[in-house]
Amino acid sequence: MIATTSRRAPRRDSAENRESLLAAARVVFNRDPNASLETVAAQAGLSRRSVYGHFANRDDLLLELVTTGARRVASALQSVSHPDPLTRLALIASKLWREVESVRVIAVVAVRGSLAHHTADILGAIRFHVRTAISEGQADGSMRRDVPTERLARLVEETALVVLEDSTEHPLSARDGDRLAMLMTLAIVGLGWRDADAFIDSKPELAWPESQPNPGLRH
Template sequence: MTTPQPPRRRDAAENRAGILIAAVAVLADDPHASVEEIARAAGLSRRAFYGHFDDREAVVRAVLGAGAERFNAIAQAVSDDDPRRALAQLARGLWDEAQHVHVAVAIALDERHGPLTAQALAPVRARLAEICERGYAQRVLRRDVPPEVTARLVEEAARGVITHVDPEISRTHRLPERAVLAAAGLGWHEIDELIGER
């Protein structure tokens, strides 16, 4: 029989949350920021940092995990019956969230963290696959390739917009929606009508 552990002290939980918030802000300015810089931004010592995280990589992984939870929640909230509108909603929701943690997203998509990110974002991928399968069955998304290929094309289009396109251009021209819908086989005029632009 295991002995119940005493509840974690409130200040310890607050310190850990403060480290995560500081890590997002510091990494946004410098993706290579050190443990010292993250701890300083959280108002803590290196020793306090290491009381919560084994190393810099551990805090980066925690930041990525928290971001993945938010992305997964966005994907689950997409409910439009029209797969085209569902894709547009998914793209807009993920883009809006990514803008708050843009550098963390870039880190999540780099080669080193790719496998971790893929695992953490499995619910987003599952939702995307389901939308593409419905769109294929309803003949409203591309049918020249299988739906799993369409889902991959959409994912790569979204990755390109998130990591390489100026946020103001994306917002003004609604590039997240346009990129994923074009990858899913829609023409520009159809996209204009779907997202309410002429």
């Protein structure tokens, strides 16, 4: 609780416990989005009762978790910029993967569940970003024109989630996941697979970071 009219400052560990609860929720809800607060509290090493000392209710906790996560993703993706729409879209896909990878399940819930509306608000700018890229790509002929922009944009978004979901059940190295996210995005917007692979390999911006300092990678 925030003490508004008292003489003494709030205890430091209160804020820490609050963070513990959020961290615990991130872990637990990422395993099972319907887990009870009992489970979350246990993971945080606290009692269920004390959850209510930090959050009004379950929804409030989830809301905060999703909000901060979505903001983090939004600001990360917002920074992507590149003159070529195809590259830009691939960069967005790649960065999305890297940001969300460790919170896949919650991300899916945030976008699909009852907070979808709220999440959509936060991600609104990104959505616009994606739509702009697709629209430009359709205009310059680098992306498919046989599906309307809006629908294509949604399919691109959903496909990103599919890669996330599949990789949850069938793990993938971060690097492979990153590439798969780009490949599937390019596939949906219309590139043939050879073109997509060549495209990614031709753009240094799309290369996996590790390989720069260490070019002689085995396997």
